[in-house]
Amino acid sequence: MxxxxxxxxxxxxxxxxxxxxxxxxxxxxxxxxxxxxxxxxxMPGMGHGSATAAASAAPGGTFNAADVEFAQQMIPHHQQAIEMAKLADGRAADPEIKTLAAAIEKAQDPEISTMKGWLRSWGKPLPAASASMGDMPGMDHGSNGSKMPGMMSDQDMRGLEAAKGKDFDKKFAQLMIGHHEGAVTMAETERKKGANADAKKLADAVITAQTAEIEKMNKIIARL
CATH class of the missing domain: 1.20.5 (Single alpha-helices involved in coiled-coils or other helix-helix interfaces)
Structure with a gap:
């Protein structure tokens, strides 16, 4: 056709x-x-562990004085934990202590960057660089005069720096338990009094992660 x-x-x-x-x-x-x-x-905070994955670097929404204080205090608190963790290199003998120290440094460094981003976006000052040094036990770091719990004194840090092997492992675990307990206390306060959703999510993540690490360090101490 x-x-x-x-x-x-x-x-x-x-x-x-x-x-x-x-x-x-x-x-x-x-x-x-x-x-x-x-x-x-x-997405801000992705790929940096459970805590920073839960919170953006520049959170939107409202914030209050508790949110600001949480960030201003937790930044130097984390910085000191990183200083402690770095001492494990060449001093720690226990494999679990070495692994834990590396995990603390890896998790808390990006959290510091996240919280600094919050303070900048809120128009609030960053904490002084010397605030992480812990050379004044009980020193005030909050605008309302509250104490920062768990911070190590300069004497504590010198003792940890001078320790080696099993002695270091035990001191590190004992001091870091106290340090973590302080962070958990601060995070619990943020969870109760904070207004910013992202800051409260980070507080939740800090409580979960550091409570688990406290349990792990207690077990390490028990077998050392």
Missing amino acids: SVSSSTVTRRRTLAAVGTVAALALTLAACGSSESSKSDSSS
């Missing part, structure tokens, strides 16, 4: 339109996929 030239032309036109439509759908799907990947990878 013969086919007219106009019929052939119509069929070719429809085929071309179908090809263009299919290509457009493919490109749209790819663009949507790439956009989704980009949004996921750019």
Whole structure:
């Protein structure tokens, strides 16, 4: 059966339109996929452990004095924990202490960056660089005169620095337990009194992670 030239032309036109439509759908799907990947990878705090994954670097919403104090105090508190963890290199003998020290440093460093981002976004001052030194037991770090719990004194830090092997392992665990207990206390206060959702999420994560580490260190001490 013969086919007219106009019929052939119509069929070719429809085929071309179908090809263009299919290509457009493919490109749209790819663009949507790439956009989704980009949004996921750019989320602040992702890839830094449970605590910072729960809170963005620049939280939106309201905040109050408790949120500000939590960040201003927890930053130097974390900084001192990192200083303690770094002492394990070349001093610790127990494999679990070495692993724990590395985990503390890896988890708390990005949390410090997150909290600094909050303070900047809130227009609040960062804590002084010397606030993590712990050379004044019971020194005030909050605007309302509250104490920062769990901070090590300069004497504690010197004693830990001078220790080696099993002696270091035991001192490290004992001091870090007290330090973690202080962090948990601060986080519990934030959870009760804070207003910012992201700060409260970080507080929840600190409580969960550091309570588990306290239990682990108690077990280490029991077998040393």
